[in-house]
Amino acid sequence: MLLSLPVELQQKIVDSVNPQDIVAFSLTCKQAHTICLKRLEEHKFLTNLVKEIPLCLAPANIRLPAAEESFFRSAGSPGLLVSIAEYPRLALLLKDLNFEEHPCSGARTIALEHAWELIGQLINASPILQNEDEVHCWLDAVTNGRGGAALGLLLSRLTQLKKIQFDVGFKDPVTPYVARAVSRLAARSQSGFLDQGLSQLTHARVEFVDDSGSDLPPDDDLSEDEEQQPQPEPVVIPEDHLQQLTRLLVSLTRLPNLRHLSLMDYASRPETADSEEIIDWDDANDPDYPLPTGPSQLESLTVDRGIISAPALSRIIEHSTNFSSFRYIVFHVPEVFGRYWNNFPEVDPIPDMTLESICTALLNHAKSSLRRLHLEISDYGGMCGCRHDPCLKPYGGYMSINPCAPQTTNWRWHEFTNLERLTLDIELFSNSKGGWLPFAKTLPISIKEVAILAHRCPPGANKLDFENMLRGFKPQIFPNLRTINAWHRNIKDFNEIGRNGPEHILQIYSHMLWEADVPTDTVRPYELDDDYFKQKRKEQLDRERASGSVKMEMFGLKEDELYALPEKDLEGTVMFGVYYSAGMSLVASGKLYDNLYIGLAVEKSWG
Incomplete structure (x- = not known):
């Protein structure tokens, strides 16, 4: 059937094949292999690229001068975002991402002006942004490393992602932009748009980390030279940070296929006895990014x-x-x-x-x-x-x-x-x-x-x-x-x-x-x-290795131990x-x- 179509239409069909299926598709017949040659070369390149670049979401932001080329070569969401902007089909190969760094053979280099051009094109074409003001707002947030905007844009491109783990901290914040991105993606999915970012996500783990560093004791073992070096200033925790955390979690539950949500070291209010009561953000606090009303598929x-x-x-x-x-x-x-x-x-x-x-x-x-x-x-x-x-x-x-x-x-x-x-x-x-x-x-x-x-x-x-x-x-x-x-x-x-x-x-x-x-x-x-x-422990370890890098449970007694x-x-x-x-x-x-x-x-x- 394919061979009876015009060459241009054959090529369009080949271009629409998922990268994970292109090899099998090319083996169906000799003609199919011939018209898939370019896609096979690209697939080989992307497969090697996945091995070479650190597929890691951390850091979610990088604060930098605009001329800092390392912004685009670094690990983390900004660097991965540029890679996907340069090679869009790379997003289709990513099914399991977390904040743990992975070894890589070396950083990629990319011309600075070209990288900024790719970022601009990605933001302008983003389905989660609705007007020019939002485009300017997100572009400013990405370039200045604020609020997880780079991570939010990255998530909007990951249509095949099944599992994700990311950290919520103060030095590398993911609020409010990740919650905004997830809310828009969930709303579009509920409106009938197919192949949205995170539309295949079934497992999400959010780890809450206190990286403010304000309570760290002085290190008596520091050398004299190290003591003279300027120490980083303590991170000022925004007053509304804790208020946004529950909104972030609720936005995840509105995704069309999310079944399992795991939270590590979560506190839905401050743990100090004299702290004021926290009222979680609602739509009135962020009216441009309302949460979809449901239903939720959370199990x-x-x-x-x-x-x-x-x-x-x-x-x-x-x-x-x-x-x-x-x-x-x-x-x-x-x-x-x-x-x-x-x-x-x-x-x-x-x-x-x-x-x-x-x-x-x-x-x-x-x-x-x-x-x-x-x-x-x-x-x-x-x-x-x-x-x-x-x-x-x-x-x-x-x-x-x-x-x-x-x-x-x-x-x-x-x-x-x-x-x-x-x-x-x-x-x-x-x-x-x-x-x-x-x-x-x-x-x-x-x-x-x-x-x-x-x-x-x-x-x-x-x-x-x-x-x-x-x-x-x-x-x-x-x-x-x-x-x-x-x-x-x-x-x-x-x-x-x-x-x-x-x-x-x-x-x-x-x-x-x-x-x-x-x-x-x-x-x-x-x-x-x-x-x-x-033997039960061995079987459990085998299952954990096969489940990928995102671990939904780390603490407490597991069901395999209690119901064994x-x-x-x-x-x-x-x-x-x-x-x-x-x-x-x-x-x-x-x-x-x-x-x-x-x-x-x-x-x-x-x-």
Whole structure:
């Protein structure tokens, strides 16, 4: 069919072939190979170019005199933007970009005047700019290294990008221009324009970094010559910077195919107790770049260390029609938990920052769609890895890190009508008076798997909570139930803390099954050794390598660690067990510990 067309039309068809398909297309027949020769040469050049230039988004801006040629030869968004302006099909080869620098064989050189001409043409032809004033505004921002304008323009050209990770800092800001660019791209996609920049983006990770440098201590090891060199001035953080961050995240969720959003070290308000309340930007603050109204295709949100407010969470997920997973590795800070001193409240938590307010926001926006919920405290340096308060008295009386929480804190899990997987840190929803409420009253009928992170070492510390969890629990009521497990730290280190095993938890499981009238002949012991978990870790690493350079999760316990039981062993079975460790810690002797699992397997005669 192709060969019967005029030569000019054949060439137009060849020019429209995606660079990743051009080699296969050229092999269809001899004539196709002939008319693809120029494209094949270009493809070879671009493939080599991808290997030679650092495919990195950092820095997002470069402040420079207009005559600084290194602006166009540098790594980062400005240099990559010029490369795409010079070779437009290069954008079609980029599917995975982040802020981590990659090794390259050498920088490209380009005539300064030609580079400025390319930048001007790119800005004038940009689909995200609507009038001459915006063209001048963006050109000025790119050349003066302001607000992530170069990164915003670059994103508008990346139609095949699948995954992205970029940093939000003060020295190299990405606001407000990246949010403006993403808003325009999302609006155009919703209006029916095809092949927009970021239209194929499915995964986005935003890492928040404090690069202001204002709190760095002086370096006593500096030489005399180094001390005499002028030091960079501290970065002045714009008052509206924090106000724009949530708007940036919301604009990402409006993209047509974004499914997964991950935030590292995010704080949706300042972490100082005397700071004023932050009100997130709305359309009135940036009327020329309104956010599209939705819907959002977002399925999962990960706060990979940090703190998030209920209003910020609501703005991010409010228009999602299929939000099914929330993972929150929360910092242990007074804004969220308050602070006690000598058993008396010293600092009250901020109401919009508490875990209760976060769960209420989830109920308001994802009551029937949420399938997976993971709430975990980010480790804050306890003496032995456990979470006592105070940490330096690990054998002292138990006090929850959330002592001011009401005893009904955790009653609402059953309101998530389709919740299947629940992961909770035992510290989050307990208090020194009453501990946890029973699973029999709190778990939804839809639940399949539960994991409780029980970091504390002495058995008495979490015994009350486990007894309360399983009091009156009848597994027969839950037709889809597969596992209820605890993750229990049990490494022996040099101060001999943490040597107790999981027996105290297994005893509570056994007592619960007896009270639930589960026949003893349907219950059998079950174990997994470290060889199994080593293989699981290897498989996990292989998956991470295959997934590309953008990692959506770095902190907390991964699902592969918490829900690692063999599928074949769960057929027709409900498992009640404990993941734990045995051996010596790295601190003590440099030896690795073994990961083990022990539990009770119950033959499932219901459901």
